[in-house]
Amino acid sequence: MTNTQNTKNILSIAGSDPSGGAGIQADLKSIAATGGYGMAAISALTAQNTRGVRSVHVPPAGFLTEQLNAVSEDIAIDAIKIGMLANAEVINELGQWLAGIRSAGTGAPAVVLDPVMVATSGDRLLDAESDAALRRLFCHTDVITPNIPELAVLARAEMATDWETAVVQARGLAAEYGVMVLAKGGHLESASCRDGLIDSDGVILSVASPRQYTPNTHGTGCSLSAALATCYARTGDWGSALLNAKSWLAGAISRADELSVGSGHGPINHFASLWDGVRPAHPGDPMAQWWQKIAAIRTGIDELDFIRALKDGSLAREHFEDYLGQDALYLRTYSQVMSRASALAPDTESQRFWAASASSCLEEELALHRGRLAERVPEPSTTTTAYLNHLKASANNYPVLIAAILPCFWIYQDTGSRLAAANRQDHPYADWLTSYSSVEFDAATAAAIDITRTVHQGADESTRTAMWRAFEASSLHELAFFDQTAAPATSRDSSAGEPVAAG
Numbered sequence: 001m002t003n004t005q006n007t008k009n010i011l012s013i014a015g016s017d018p019s020g021g022a023g024i025q026a027d028l029k030s031i032a033a034t035g036g037y038g039m040a041a042i043s044a045l046t047a048q049n050t051r052g053v054r055s056v057h058v059p060p061a062g063f064l065t066e067q068l069n070a071v072s073e074d075i076a077i078d079a080i081k082i083g084m085l086a087n088a089e090v091i092n093e094l095g096q097w098l099a100g101i102r103s104a105g106t107g108a109p110a111v112v113l114d115p116v117m118v119a120t121s122g123d124r125l126l127d128a129e130s131d132a133a134l135r136r137l138f139c140h141t142d143v144i145t146p147n148i149p150e151l152a153v154l155a156r157a158e159m160a161t162d163w164e165t166a167v168v169q170a171r172g173l174a175a176e177y178g179v180m181v182l183a184k185g186g187h188l189e190s191a192s193c194r195d196g197l198i199d200s201d202g203v204i205l206s207v208a209s210p211r212q213y214t215p216n217t218h219g220t221g222c223s224l225s226a227a228l229a230t231c232y233a234r235t236g237d238w239g240s241a242l243l244n245a246k247s248w249l250a251g252a253i254s255r256a257d258e259l260s261v262g263s264g265h266g267p268i269n270h271f272a273s274l275w276d277g278v279r280p281a282h283p284g285d286p287m288a289q290w291w292q293k294i295a296a297i298r299t300g301i302d303e304l305d306f307i308r309a310l311k312d313g314s315l316a317r318e319h320f321e322d323y324l325g326q327d328a329l330y331l332r333t334y335s336q337v338m339s340r341a342s343a344l345a346p347d348t349e350s351q352r353f354w355a356a357s358a359s360s361c362l363e364e365e366l367a368l369h370r371g372r373l374a375e376r377v378p379e380p381s382t383t384t385t386a387y388l389n390h391l392k393a394s395a396n397n398y399p400v401l402i403a404a405i406l407p408c409f410w411i412y413q414d415t416g417s418r419l420a421a422a423n424r425q426d427h428p429y430a431d432w433l434t435s436y437s438s439v440e441f442d443a444a445t446a447a448a449i450d451i452t453r454t455v456h457q458g459a460d461e462s463t464r465t466a467m468w469r470a471f472e473a474s475s476l477h478e479l480a481f482f483d484q485t486a487a488p489a490t491s492r493d494s495s496a497g498e499p500v501a502a503g
Ligand SMILES: Nc1ncnc2c1ncn2[C@@H]1O[C@H](COP(=O)(O)OP(=O)(O)OP(=O)(O)O)[C@@H](O)[C@H]1O
Pocket: 119, 120, 146, 147, 148, 184, 185, 186, 187, 193, 194, 195, 209, 210, 211, 212, 213, 214, 217, 218, 219, 220, 221, 222, 223, 224, 246, 249, 250, 253
């Protein structure tokens, strides 16, 4: 059966975690969060919570096949994610079903296998005698996603303590079984968490995100593999799928502590970015109200030809460079007004935040622009000048100044998260899209909102009104700024962007 629609149907074959953080529950959330329609066939039931697994019940293996047949005889499956399998009988039953469905050739679903052996809590989820059966399943899969301990078991080696060793083990495994291996660095002791897609020739693509220091990482492996299957079904490219899945996962882990689920290893925040758009952080939160009041401006930005063309990669290179030139000019003054905010800030924390933001704005952003623009910085347009004049006019009043500064953070972060979701390995502006969707930028935006909220709370009514006006005016300037570059669709210049996070 073939799916002729644009929406993709993703089947999770995994165990149930009633606390909702791992297993099919995590898979369904991850599939939905990354844009797929989720289905689930349950291989085992666990009684577990964030503190550990109490017991496991495995229904008769034949009943898994009944579930799988019921789904596949009615619904076109675009990709499959496999998680906990409990024992060899279940694995063998699944192997037979997979062999049948994969023999269909064209239109056969892609398969991502997360070889779940031991839970974060240390409890076994696959019995010790099932090793050989699990290995026999590899020939029915496209990608396997072992963590560092699982990789060592499968590679029959000592546990890797560095990334290079993990790559060697993954490469050996890929050669032995003719599959791609997604090696995951979550269990290494490095400051960043690197994951790499590896085949028998070596690393196809690797991507890193900053390590989050949180106990709430229950189900990260389940979530990543389900997101990878979904993103592959949507893009048809494993490299793009990894970039998109990892970018989404990094955001979900960075926002895990906003949930309050259990006292052990809590879940990640699968829908954090969706919830930002649909509900205020606190009912009556003035920042959420401001955000709501500029909804039409935000929609206007999303619908601009420039944004659409930037998103799908059809933006002409000269128009992209026009935009970068104006942006470089803008950022130079934007950095100055943030330094001014630092000078006016009433407390050390805010002073530090604005100074650090001014500095990284100058260093990182201008370096990116100058590298691409090769020092060709143009004259400011009237649109850019108008925006900068508005910022400078606010520079004597701290509350009004930070309200004027905020939209550049917030709108860029929000727009950037959607642009990043459309990113793919061969996107001509891939590195640009990636740079505006980082965990660090998300955190800086959240901090800028928090500072502005606190100042707003302590302000009198007329200052609050002036703050809102400054925020709204900057939001309109943002719209005009994005709209100033003409953006008719052209042929794609795929040499324009460097690959993201390769190697
Ligand atoms: N503390 C962290 N901060 C950021 N990313 C992390 C962190 N821990 C894990 N990751 C990421 O989460 C994904 C899962 O990695 P990990 O190596 O932990 O797999 P796992 O052990 O199978 O996961 P699980 O915790 O579900 O068992 C990878 O993309 C990894 O880079």
